[in-house]
Amino acid sequence: MRPHSRASRRPVVAGSVYIPDVPRGNQGRSFVVIPENYPFKTYPIEIDEISVKQTGAKRGKNLVALGALVRILNIPKDATQNLAVQKFAKKGKEVLDANLKAFDSGYGAIGADFDFESFHLEATKGGAPDAVISGNQAVALGVIAAGCRYVAGYPITPATSVFEFLMEYLPNLGGTVLQFEDEIASIASCLGASFAGQKVMTPTSGPGLALMGELINLASMVELPLVIVDVQRGGPSTGLPTKTEQSDLAFAVYGAAGECPRAVIEPTTIEDCFYQTIRAFNIAEEYQMPVIVLTDQSMAMRTKNMSIPDFSTIELKERAKIGAGEAEGFARFADTPTGVSKTALPGTAGAMFLATGLEHNEIGAPNYTPLMHQKMMAKRFRKLETLAKALDNEVDNSTCELPAGAAVGIISWGATEGPIREALGFAKKEGMKVAHLQPKVLWPLPVKMIDSFIKPLKKILVFEENFTGQFATLLKTRFDIEPVVITKCQGIPFTAEEVYEAIKKNA
């Protein structure tokens, strides 16, 4: 490895093998600073030299490294070789042969002296092959699986690939995907399409979400289902467009003129991006309100394998509509015990109504008398209470680990789940008992879930990739806790080592 490579600047995980790209016996050229207490092994390979020798250029070194890894991890050599053949065959025999030679040499560069015991991957159990997708692709697949067939958007990094994916795949499913002149037109058109009865969605990032604020208000006020996916990036302003951050939570929860209910969901893994996007549509439809899905750049761009879902088990919900005979005396915004009222779609005879962003009465006519405003605010916010209660009874709405006897626990959100779980693995090896809760639905706050999680704990840690600790602030408004807030605001995700160090310091 070169001194300027990113990997060489990263701290080394306990139990690692460090493979520098230098000739054997020349370990003094290692540029990695390794803490003394980390047991690690160094196993240098002359990657560049092998590549030049076998392919005539340094650019074959990926195949050299791949060969070495396949040997180290005990991955079947033939299968990997076949993948290389598939990839390079179309480039001609010469290129293919050179690359296969590079692969072979890399494989052969690992000697019998290597500690193979510590490093091997379990083969998958066979069966159906996995799909390999990015977080953004998982979101887009979730949009499609949820039955959404109207998408409007404006390109913005790092959400653009969600939009591009839907542009590519939705038309053949009878869908409409339109690019608009800005985020405001995009969300306005989504509300129009939702008014006409479609499941709708717009993909964006922080600056776009800020522009959409006024129309999020409108969605909440006229009780239209709407899903917004915000792939968060570094802010404020244009900020760090290609870097990650978890800094749109406060806006997603509170950003509005006046007060308007909405739900906020943050998936915790790439696979979860698929399932939480579907949940977002279900909540939007059932509770007739905007739902904001927050993901982030680090999760959006990373790829991972995911087993193809069993589509028959995916439950899809639709907004409640009036049935035959219910048009007579229809009150679109009827004040009900759940807060949810039935709607009617254009085309339904006799049920025409007005949906206005002005405060209105139960039939939809403008009305801003004092008691009407109070009553209709309560009606709209009651939907959040109903939703919170429903979520208490769902089993798949968090990642939770609560080992008996744990006094320290982590509550965090979103893609920090990865490094946290890895760090918990280190901690477990060291005999530490640490609890972990990663809720999926962040708003309405899952009060019952968090309450029962924090009860046995003495200390709460919150990890967030932002500057001010937005989730911790949200928690403190509702729970009597003073969490240790560990924030990282560098445009890059936490590493497992950083999380582990923080756990050790606070355990």
Next chain:
Amino acid sequence: MSEVALKAKEYRSDVKPVWCVGCGDYGELSAFTQALSNLHIQPEKMVIASGIGCSGRFSHFVKCYAFHTAHGRALPAAIGVKAANPDLTVFSVGGDGDGLGIGGGHIPHAARKNADLTYIISDNGIYGLTKGQSSPTTPINRVTTTAPFGMVERPLDPVRMFLAYGITFVALGFTYDVKGLTHILTEAIKHKGFSIVHLLAPCVNYNITTADSLREVIAPIPDDHDRGDIKKAFQLALEDTKIYTGIFYQIDTPTLDDDVRELQARSKTRKPKDIRGIFEQFI
């Protein structure tokens, strides 16, 4: 269109208009409901998305599925309605502040999409609902509450803009000429594509451009005008001694719905037809 013909007044909702006595918007409402009646439009198959302002209230007074949106956003909302359900007859209605000020950036792009809907802009040259601030069409030197020493910015010329944007149906109407306006609106609704009807709608409270002063300069577009000729349309719009009312321009090109169907057809042989098939692309 249904065979059951409703009378114009049967298209009125139970909500009484809040407009001032003598407001030109009453003429707009009369002509509009008459045009609906002429075309036998069923109220439940109709959506009006309106903006904010005096004329944004228009949707409240018509029996239909009405969506009173946010300031300047009625037009993209109307596009969404039409894209979601092409069987609906869709309108966007608002004023000059709403449509040419805060929402003005949406019009050229709506022209590019050519959604089959009708956008009616009721232009009184003032922010009337909020008692008299300058709008994008306030005449120069006019005193308003936000131009206490007279307006120094130059007003927009909407018809020339609309022609330049390539909108496929461009008309100018006068709200006190209900008969002429009924004809224009009937043609606009029949037009397959994006039709824009700009209305001279003098404000009775905050504008000294009176109906009478307008009557002196208004002239109907000559009967022999070729609607398909963009150069002739511009000539009429550039006339500086008269204000022509009527249909300046109309052409037939594919609509948003046509385009969406075209894209669906193009993707047919190239992309999977269900979610499982799409997942399998990534194995």
